[in-house]
Amino acid sequence: xxxxxxxxxxxxxxxxxxxxxxxxxxxLKHFFKRETKSVKxxxxxxxxxxxxxxxxxxxxxxAGKTTILKMLCGLIVPxxxxxxxxxxxxxxxxxxxxxxxxxxxxxxxQLIWDLPPIESFYLNASIYDIDKFEAKKRIxxxxxxxxxxxxxxxxxxxxxxxxxxxxxxxAALIHKPKILxxxxxxxxxxxxxxxxxxxxxxxxxxxxxxxxCLTSHYMKDITSLCKRxxxxxxxxxxxxxxxxxxxxxxxxxxEVLIVCSSEKDANKLENSGFKVKSKIKNEIxxxxxxxxxxxxxxxxxxxxxxxxxxxxxxxxxxxxxxxIVKKKYTF
Amino acid sequence: MNKHKYLVVYTKFLHTSLASELEYKxxxxxxxxxxxxxxxxxxxxxSIFFQNSGNIGGWEFEQALIIQGIYTVLNGITNTWFxxxxxxxxxxxxxxxxxxxxxxxxxxxxxxSFKKVAPSGFLEIILGVCLLFYCIKINQINISLNFLxxxxxxxxxxxxxxxxxxxxxxxxxxxxxxxxxxTEVLRSFLYIGRFPMSSFSFYxxxxxxxxxxxxxxxxxxxxxxxxxxxxWKIILEIFITWIFLITSRRFWLFALNYYSSASS
Numbered sequence: 001x002x003x004x005x006x007x008x009x010x011x012x013x014x015x016x017x018x019x020x021x022x023x024x025x026x027x028l029k030h031f032f033k034r035e036t037k038s039v040k041x042x043x044x045x046x047x048x049x050x051x052x053x054x055x056x057x058x059x060x061x062x063a064g065k066t067t068i069l070k071m072l073c074g075l076i077v078p079x080x081x082x083x084x085x086x087x088x089x090x091x092x093x094x095x096x097x098x099x100x101x102x103x104x105x106x107x108x109x110q111l112i113w114d115l116p117p118i119e120s121f122y123l124n125a126s127i128y129d130i131d132k133f134e135a136k137k138r139i140x141x142x143x144x145x146x147x148x149x150x151x152x153x154x155x156x157x158x159x160x161x162x163x164x165x166x167x168x169x170x171a172a173l174i175h176k177p178k179i180l181x182x183x184x185x186x187x188x189x190x191x192x193x194x195x196x197x198x199x200x201x202x203x204x205x206x207x208x209x210x211x212x213c214l215t216s217h218y219m220k221d222i223t224s225l226c227k228r229x230x231x232x233x234x235x236x237x238x239x240x241x242x243x244x245x246x247x248x249x250x251x252x253x254x255e256v257l258i259v260c261s262s263e264k265d266a267n268k269l270e271n272s273g274f275k276v277k278s279k280i281k282n283e284i285x286x287x288x289x290x291x292x293x294x295x296x297x298x299x300x301x302x303x304x305x306x307x308x309x310x311x312x313x314x315x316x317x318x319x320x321x322x323x324i325v326k327k328k329y330t331f
Numbered sequence: 332m333n334k335h336k337y338l339v340v341y342t343k344f345l346h347t348s349l350a351s352e353l354e355y356k357x358x359x360x361x362x363x364x365x366x367x368x369x370x371x372x373x374x375x376x377x378s379i380f381f382q383n384s385g386n387i388g389g390w391e392f393e394q395a396l397i398i399q400g401i402y403t404v405l406n407g408i409t410n411t412w413f414x415x416x417x418x419x420x421x422x423x424x425x426x427x428x429x430x431x432x433x434x435x436x437x438x439x440x441x442x443x444s445f446k447k448v449a450p451s452g453f454l455e456i457i458l459g460v461c462l463l464f465y466c467i468k469i470n471q472i473n474i475s476l477n478f479l480x481x482x483x484x485x486x487x488x489x490x491x492x493x494x495x496x497x498x499x500x501x502x503x504x505x506x507x508x509x510x511x512x513x514t515e516v517l518r519s520f521l522y523i524g525r526f527p528m529s530s531f532s533f534y535x536x537x538x539x540x541x542x543x544x545x546x547x548x549x550x551x552x553x554x555x556x557x558x559x560x561x562x563w564k565i566i567l568e569i570f571i572t573w574i575f576l577i578t579s580r581r582f583w584l585f586a587l588n589y590y591s592s593a594s595s
Contacts, residue, residue, distance in 0.1 A: 070430070077588055098436040128436060
């Protein structure tokens with residue numbers, strides 16, 4: 001049985017947030033008498049994560065994903081509820097706990113700007129009590145996995161965003177963390193760099209059995225890495241479960257494009273009772289319920305003269321958009 | 332605390348800081364020239380004050396030069412360590428990169444206080460030490476073991492008080508986010524430390540002894556140099572140093588509970 005590595009129970013967080021009216025009057029009022037109010041940004045959430053799992057946190061901007069991640073790694077003290085990570089209370093930031101985790105933020109960097117990344121790696125190695133020989137071995141291993149070599153000796157300020165992100169990963173993983181918190185790690189990267197990063201995370205997870213908690217606005221990151229997702233809406237969890245199940249629920253229909261051998265066959269099919277999306281000459285697109293796809297296709301192939309056939313999944317982005325907008329999912 | 336680890340990490344800090352600074356050679360040369368001109372300017376200003384009356388607050392020009400020497404050493408230390416590191420706290424809090432510091436398995440105060448070193452400040456320290464040696468010569472000060480120990484203790488206390496004050500102000504960044512001006516105000520007050528405390532009125536002396544202890548930072552070590560320091564003053568300086576160090580440390584740990592990190 002796989003143990004829970006992260007246990008979160010009835011977790012809430014409130015922040016004091018000040019607001020300002022527009023214009024000079026609003027500015028002066030804001031300066032002399034600042035009105036602040038307590039806003040509950042995370043509301044009573046409970047979940048568990050098993051060792052080795054890759055979990056995706058989904059939600060709109062400001063939904064509370066990053067706040068959850070920062071509470072999990074111990075940067076923000078919760079207002080209510082409890083978090084246990086590998087038996088530790090994260091916000092106490094004990095040395096042993098910090099050696100088990102890492103945080104990677106796509107929009108922030110820890111590398112020393114004016115020096116080559118290799119200098120930051122050795123500095124991190126000394127902070128994590130890793131001797132030079134072992135550090136060298138780990139840097140070599142990680143740089144091989146990330147396919148980065150000569151760039152490690154070029155000042156960070158001269159590297160491309162993709163190369164910088166790869167270097168950030170090495171700096172963050174040099175101590176072999178067991179839990180990775182990734183906050184939009186592919187932000188701003190081109191498609192190739194995104195794919196490389198995803199492949200790396202997959203193989204890192206497979207090799208080390210590390211647990212990965214990920215937030216991303218690139219849906220490909222979520223679909224290619226995460227089996228399970230936690231949807232956050234307005235500080236609450238609206239869905240926690242398998243991504244596949246969620247996608248099926250939200251997209252109950254498949255689109256089937258059928259190329260008939262003649263327009264006459266296409267017309268016949270159009271009037272046979274199937275739900276038609278579009279028809280152009282001998283090409284007809286049908287919408288078929290997921291559960292009826294096999295039986296419907298069997299009927300069509302047996303009764304009509306078919307040249308070709310394509311089954312299309314609905315675009316994942318559209319489905320995720322539904323997740324972000326809709327409040328609650330019950331299954 | 333694993334002392335060996337902290338020593339290794341500090342060696343790395345020194346190495347990376349020097350390597351970063353050496354990337355910009357011209358900047359180092361400009362900083363070095365600025366340090367020299369600043370010292371010459373300060374001595375010139377001091378000599379103007381002493382031109383008409385032979386002494387200020389009972390201090391001769393040659394004696395006041397000791398205060399200038401100690402001030403130059405402290406300013407050099409400020410420019411080498413405090414300024415580059417503690418100003419960074421504001422940037423760390425504003426940009427949310429304090430997250431990386433807090434998640435390292437090392438004391439966050441140590442990391443944030445010593446990560447950077449500005450080598451241009453070394454020259455100022457050397458100039459200050461040279462000036463102090465010159466003062467020892469012109470004031471015919473006898474270098475005894477007692478003198479060396481007391482000088483070392485009082486100057487170390489001065490460095491610690493200065494650090495604690497600076498760190499305390501920088502810590503308020505956790506709540507107020509931007510506190511550049513506060514550290515600048517502190518620096519302005521430190522300029523006052525170039526003059527003997529006895530040259531100020533009673534209330535100013537009180538202010539610079541209790542509220543912002545400039546008096547302890549430069550005047551007491553100078554009195555040790557001249558053999559004028561009273562033992563109770565040195566004990567008081569040690570006590571105040573201890574209070575300042577403990578308070579700034581506790582304040583930092585307390586402030587971290589309120590750190591909300593920057594939004595992504």
